[in-house]
Amino acid sequence: MPPSSTELSVLLLRLYGLAHAYPIDQFQDATLALLKQALPFDSAMWGAGTQTASGLDIEVIHLHEQPQEMLESYQAIRHLDTAAAELTRNPRGVRGFHAPSWFGKREQAPLREYGRRFEQANFFISADGNPSTGFFHWLSLFRADESARCTDRECALLALLSPHVLQALFINHGMHRHTLYATHLAGAGHAICTPAGTYCQRDPTFEDMLRAEWTSPSWQHLPAAVLERVQRGEARYDGRHIVITARSEHGLLFLRARPRCPADALSPRERAVAALAAKGLSQKEIARQLDRSLSTVRNQMQAVYRKLAIGSTAELVHQLRLAE
Secondary structure, eight states: OOOOHHHHHHHHHHHHHHHHHSOHHHHHHHHHHHHHTTSOOSEEEEEEEEEETTEEEEEEEEEESSOHHHHHHHHHHGGGOHHHHHHHHSSEEEEEEEHHHHTOSGGGHHHHHHHHHTTOSEEEEEEEEETTTTEEEEEEEEESOTTOOOOHHHHHHHHHHHHHHHHHHHHHHHHHHHHHTOSOOTTOEEEEEOTTOBEEEEOHHHHHHHHHHOSSOOSSBOOHHHHHHHHTTOOEEEOSSEEEEEEEETTEEEEEEEEOOGGGGSOHHHHHHHHHHHTTOOHHHHHHHHTOOHHHHHHHHHHHHHHHTOOSHHHHHHHHHHTO
């Protein structure tokens, strides 16, 4: 029996509650456990990626009750996956598949074996994407029992729930971003990207920051200069007008963009001295901690105060906060 309107209302309230209550590494499993109460399934794959001519390029993935080996094995047969290709034709919808029937062509025999191996006899795919770019968020729910076909009523139920599931995911990601960038900076913008640099979320202020640095920034991918830095393991991009910091966690890039400020002009050695001075250490204590001469520290502090055009520790603290 499908859930009643009251049961659906309770489920959605619980779903949004999970988005706020669970850490990012537990939210998706908790959500799928909740979803099973309304729509039975055995395992799941929840991710985002780009549909290309050679198949689905998975950029972000979460496996539920499936081994990592499933994902590794998929790479060899992804070009045969005509169900994934349906994402392009039906970018915002839900469809149910009976694997032995859908993958019935002779050349799809490896895909049928893959489905038997990982118990995916029947499955739903819920997609939300942009057909012009090929980038999609999707949720695949698998059933091991070949007789447990996906019904039209179940597809309609998943179509009703899926937008809320995706929105709850975005809320949960936003909550995690707030924990990473707890300090509020006026004029700062934020974005979340896949490791390949494809935007999952971005706010208007982040877009304004990009426009200040690049004439015609892409609204699909992070600027190449920024992505190259991040993929080299660098956490910061210093532009002419803006500074972008990035943190890689749980298969995503969490970014903050802010205007450049005077403290960005400090050298690494000056920044180290300034940070300790802002904590209240004396020049003698700073020299001892950094293993530098007192005269060196004194000269560096003078340079810091000159570059920042300040005259007190309170002003120093304020200027350094602008550069966080």
